[in-house]
Amino acid sequence: MPYKTVVIALSAILTTTSALANIVGTQSDDANIEVGTSNVPFGPHTMGKAGIGNDNRISSKFKVDFEGLTRASSTQKQGDIYTNGTSHAGEAGVFNFAQAGAGDVWFGEWSQDFAGNGQDRSVYYAGDNTQTSLPTSGTASYAVTGLNRFTGNNALTGEFNADFSAKTVRGTISNAAMKLSIDADIDAKTAAFKGDAHALRSGPGVVGDTQGHFFGADAAALAGVATFADRDLNTAFGGTKK
Known part of the structure; x- marks a missing residue:
């Protein structure tokens, strides 16, 4: 053809x-x-x-x-x-x-x-997100992995915690070179979350933005990004409920 x-x-x-x-x-x-x-x-x-x-x-x-x-x-x-x-x-x-x-x-x-x-x-x-549903109350912890200039063994790892009653998700992932935290609000209608991101590498911490979604039945997984004025800090992340 x-x-x-x-x-x-x-x-x-x-x-x-x-x-x-x-x-x-x-x-x-x-x-x-x-x-x-x-x-x-x-x-x-x-x-x-x-x-x-x-x-x-x-x-x-x-x-x-x-x-x-x-x-x-x-x-x-x-x-x-x-x-x-x-x-x-x-x-x-x-x-x-x-x-x-x-x-x-x-x-x-x-x-x-x-x-x-x-x-x-x-x-x-x-x-x-066809089959996505969110709990209306309670909390859940997620094992999360992050990618920032991945070289083969430097993925960020950590835990995010969702409070579906308060409609918030917070947590931290890190590796030897970087620490990333998010503090976001959950939109129960769309299963999306959006808020602040904080990155710490060398020197003072930097504030940016985060956004993402929950996926699957009972919010089984999540994925999102954290972005900053310094795009070298930009990180993608995803995880599953523990």
């Missing part, structure tokens, strides 16, 4: 796949990538799942599913964190990403090559 025909055919299914899926999420910078509903059916990929698109691969409007990227990933490190999660490395950049729980929920970071100061770097999360 000629190249132009492929592009036209894919354009025709964008509206259909978006209507069928219920994917939520965001990215810290959409100049190079964009998360959303996958709409590429070729190779290891499936339409209608949480996906990501890259401007270096035709257009960010064409998104491949994360599950398919796991099958194309060349490396899996520190548990279930996938690196170089693309068979098009060099063209599409480098994807470090992980799954939050057993559902179609993903979080991670992207850069063209993670060289230098990584000013093109973007963190993201995306997931299917």
Whole structure:
């Protein structure tokens, strides 16, 4: 099939796949990538799942599913964190990403090559919230992993605590180089949370923003991002209920 025909055919299914899926999420910078509903059916990929698109691969409007990227990933490190999660490395950049729980929920970071100061770097999360429900009261603790310039063994780890009565989620994740805390309010109608993020590396702490969603029955998992004026501190995170 000629190249132009492929592009036209894919354009025709964008509206259909978006209507069928219920994917939520965001990215810290959409100049190079964009998360959303996958709409590429070729190779290891499936339409209608949480996906990501890259401007270096035709257009960010064409998104491949994360599950398919796991099958194309060349490396899996520190548990279930996938690196170089693309068979098009060099063209599409480098994807470090992980799954939050057993559902179609993903979080991670992207850069063209993670060289230098990584000013093109973007963190993201995306997931299917079709079956999501939140408790109306009580508390829950989540084992959370964070990705910030992941090199193979430096994932942030820690715990977030959700109070569904007070509609808050707070917690801290850290590694040897960085500590990240969030203090956010939960929107019970959308299962989203939004609030402040605090990062401490070297020197004084820095205040930024956090946003994310709960996913699954009884808020089984969560995923989100923390963003700062210094994008080197930007972190993606996800976790599951203990």
